[in-house]
Amino acid sequence: MTHPVAIHFRETDLEALAARKGQIAVPVDPSGKLSPGARRLDRLMRGGLKRAVAAEAFTKLKPGESLVLGWPAGLAAEAVVVLALPRRAAVAEARKAGAAVAKALGPDGALVLAESHPRAAELAFGLALRAYRFDYHTEEKKPFGAVDVMVANPEAVAAQAAPHAALAEGVFFTRDLVNEPANILTTDDFAARLAAMQELGLEVEILEEPDLEKLGMRALLGVGQGSESPSKVVVMQWNGGGDEAPFALVGKGVTFDTGGISIKPAAGMEEMTMDMGGAGVVAGVMRTLALRKAKANVVGLVGLVENMPDGRAQRPGDIVKSMKGDTIEVINTDAEGRLVLADVLWYAQDRFAPRAMINLATLTGAIIIALGHDNAGVFSNDDELSHDLLRAATAEGEGAWRMPLQPAYDSLIKSRLADIKNTGGRPAGSITAAAFLQKFVKPDVPWCHIDIAGVALPPTETTLAPKGATGWGVMTLDRLIRDRFEG
Ligand code: BES
Ligand code: MN
Ligand code: ZN
Numbered sequence: 001m002t003h004p005v006a007i008h009f010r011e012t013d014l015e016a017l018a019a020r021k022g023q024i025a026v027p028v029d030p031s032g033k034l035s036p037g038a039r040r041l042d043r044l045m046r047g048g049l050k051r052a053v054a055a056e057a058f059t060k061l062k063p064g065e066s067l068v069l070g071w072p073a074g075l076a077a078e079a080v081v082v083l084a085l086p087r088r089a090a091v092a093e094a095r096k097a098g099a100a101v102a103k104a105l106g107p108d109g110a111l112v113l114a115e116s117h118p119r120a121a122e123l124a125f126g127l128a129l130r131a132y133r134f135d136y137h138t139e140e141k142k143p144f145g146a147v148d149v150m151v152a153n154p155e156a157v158a159a160q161a162a163p164h165a166a167l168a169e170g171v172f173f174t175r176d177l178v179n180e181p182a183n184i185l186t187t188d189d190f191a192a193r194l195a196a197m198q199e200l201g202l203e204v205e206i207l208e209e210p211d212l213e214k215l216g217m218r219a220l221l222g223v224g225q226g227s228e229s230p231s232k233v234v235v236m237q238w239n240g241g242g243d244e245a246p247f248a249l250v251g252k253g254v255t256f257d258t259g260g261i262s263i264k265p266a267a268g269m270e271e272m273t274m275d276m277g278g279a280g281v282v283a284g285v286m287r288t289l290a291l292r293k294a295k296a297n298v299v300g301l302v303g304l305v306e307n308m309p310d311g312r313a314q315r316p317g318d319i320v321k322s323m324k325g326d327t328i329e330v331i332n333t334d335a336e337g338r339l340v341l342a343d344v345l346w347y348a349q350d351r352f353a354p355r356a357m358i359n360l361a362t363l364t365g366a367i368i369i370a371l372g373h374d375n376a377g378v379f380s381n382d383d384e385l386s387h388d389l390l391r392a393a394t395a396e397g398e399g400a401w402r403m404p405l406q407p408a409y410d411s412l413i414k415s416r417l418a419d420i421k422n423t424g425g426r427p428a429g430s431i432t433a434a435a436f437l438q439k440f441v442k443p444d445v446p447w448c449h450i451d452i453a454g455v456a457l458p459p460t461e462t463t464l465a466p467k468g469a470t471g472w473g474v475m476t477l478d479r480l481i482r483d484r485f486e487g
Contacts, residue, residue, distance in 0.1 A: 226313025
């Protein structure tokens, strides 16, 4: 997997500035007042930094934005990156400033002259998250050079930054999974990558088709029956919290979604390699929890299937029986995610009696129509849990927005032949999908469904991720677990 760039917090050594290669980044307060290190840098640059900071190109910058001075006189560095960053910057502003350094990071790495800046650790975290690369180009690219962050108190800042290292590993694990093509990330390969996390102290179990058959998971199995890749449910347990009931995370893991017999149009179908994004986030969170040895009991469950058209594939009109016992009329084989989740949600509650449950899924195109690519849609039966979730998302700078879930929508998924049908037509497409899932949630279990179809793989780069998978949700859920289950 892709690992975050090495970041070292060191004591400030201004003698090292002149000869440093790569980039030198320096936070400057909007007032233009320079830190001692910045003043030394300015002298080496023969006044170049002061001139830049006085110019409109700097004074018009918002906190977190930056200005690049290329090939500066008096320095060996290839660039000086001037970061507009107040001492009392918000977390998101500091991360954004760090990301600016990562964007131009090369084999010579970077030196960040953070000195006594209170957001040095957050700045470094933003840098780490943005310094991510994933591709199959055969032309070799040199790895990122190391990053040195010069600070007044290296031990204290390193201690602040320690949980960030576990988070960055989790986010990168999710991004790698989402970015992988479906011929590489088959259900077998996905399960093997999860099983490998046993090394980190996670308990990992793989339920194979005969096990799922015995459990009665016909809703999930129906989705995968047209694929050569065997369907699986993987259960990951992190027991760091004594004997309280676990918090459950459930993910949709459709390794490729052709739509099945209700096949999707060719244009854009290649993006359906990301339809395992919910499972990817669950996996990334579990990795982070294990790496930072979280003091909580959390169980992650993912339903891994491939939705393919075939002679054995499920047909529109088929009626399947879920593990819960409810019958489902499959109107559209492309509404497969909710079929997978129905059985995994039920299994999670049946086996673990969780104190709360959150599922993540790239569930509907309709959520992209509603919210675009800046917010995931949150549906919930519990105001307190959803409030805590939204607050965690805000704190981490990940967009999330509550959507309605009311009995009024249930009439849209009533079936003439079965207990429920798997689509409700075009109106309120994301809400009827959520209403479907709610049928498989026990009323006394606090639950949220997060539709991440718009945020898992947005069409452009974001502040903290290059174009491709974002890993949306790993930071939010890790924070939620910290604040709600570890406090
Ligand atoms: N995986 C898709 C949803 C999706 C769409 C994710 C675009 C990411 C980007 C899901 O399985 C699906 O096909 N949903 C259908 C449901 C419809 C048939 C009721 C949709 O959204 O069109
Ligand atoms: Mn689909
Ligand atoms: Zn899908």
